[in-house]
Each structure stands twice: as structure tokens, then as C-alpha cells.
Amino acid sequence: MTDTADRVTRVAADLMDSAAAEGSRQSRSAKAQLDHWARVGRAVSSQQSAARRKVEAALAGDTPLRELSTEEGAVFNAEITAAIEEDLATVDYGKVLAARGITTVALDENGDLVQYRPDGSTAILEHR
Template structure:
């Protein structure tokens, strides 16, 4: 197998986003992923993007407003990815059940439904 065709695992959200983008841009899925990878590489190599400043903002050690527009866009993308990851990991129903607590939620029609603990 040549390096050009080496398989790579992608997170499902990246795959789905690339698939959607490929339909709009008339690229194949591999072409879209390669296109995004090249853009990412260029951003990381860019002399105008200060990756140390970005890292400091992401660590909470520096202010978001200290970044330029491109750096802010990179930080917002990182924040969005982190929030998506946290949301995917949440399972409140299981947490409430494990704690023996009931909870309320809206059904598909907007009615309040109380889910009682089965513990």
C-alpha cells in the first residue's frame, strides 16, 4: 500500500462535515479532506499566526481579545470542538438514574414529562 492511499481514521463529525462539504465543492471525499488538511498545514506554518498566543488563550492564561481575527477564528473552532466533545459525553438520564433522582423534560409535543428514578 502506498502512502498516498494509507487509510486514516477520522472522527465521525469530521467525516460527516467533509462529506457535506464535498457535495457543495464538487470534490470527492478524499479530495475534501486533503484540501482541509492543506489549509490547516498552511495556517500552522503561517508566520502571521502566533500559535503560542492561541495556546495561552485556550489554556485561559491570556485574553481572547489579544488575538488577531485569524487567531480568534482558530480559537473559536477549538472551543466549538471542545464543547461538542463535552456534549457528546453527557448522559444526564443515566446520571439521574444512578443517583436515584427523577427529572423533568419536554416530550416531542412540548409537554412536561417527569421521569421517575427506577432505583
């Protein structure tokens, strides 16, 4: 027998905010909206239709994007967007770029604009 009870899990804050906003428009709670999106995504991802195989081939770089229909292109874009958002949440691009010898600039926790150098040194940049 499958346990259908809810399990505690973490959800990205931006997804929770979007689910709350969309859920209120659809008369659903944020959790119900997330469940709905997950079920729709699961159904779409599990389709092994010719269109799905074509999108997967495009994602792998084996099919040119110009060969995708409008609908296939929308699925392709959604897959790419999700992958980018997942990577942004897990990869420290500052470290990746520093390892390549690239200096970056970002806001720190105080809201100051800081230059991060590949050697590990930093400098707060002045406003002008």
C-alpha cells in the same frame, strides 16, 4: 518508507455530511474534502508563530480574549468549537449531571420527552 495508502477510519456523521456538501461545491469527493480539511488543520495547528502561541495562551486562560486579533479570535473560536463537539460525542452529560443531583429532560429513542432523575428513575412527560 512511509505508507501513503488510505486506512479505514470512522468519521463523525456531521463531518461527513459537511464534507459531502462542501466537497460538491469544490468538485471534491467527501473523502477528498476531509483530507483537505485535515491537511489545512494540520498546517494551522503546527504553526508556532507568535499568533499561534497567543491563541494557545488564550485557550489556556493565560491571555485575555480581548487581546486577540480578529483572525486569532477566529482560530480560538474554531478550537473551542472543535473541543466542544469532541466532548459532546464522548461524554454522557446526563450521567455527569445526575451525579451532581440535577434532573434532566431529553428525547428518548421513541421521540418521547423523558425526565431523568438523579436517583435513576424516569418519567415520560405528557404533552399539553
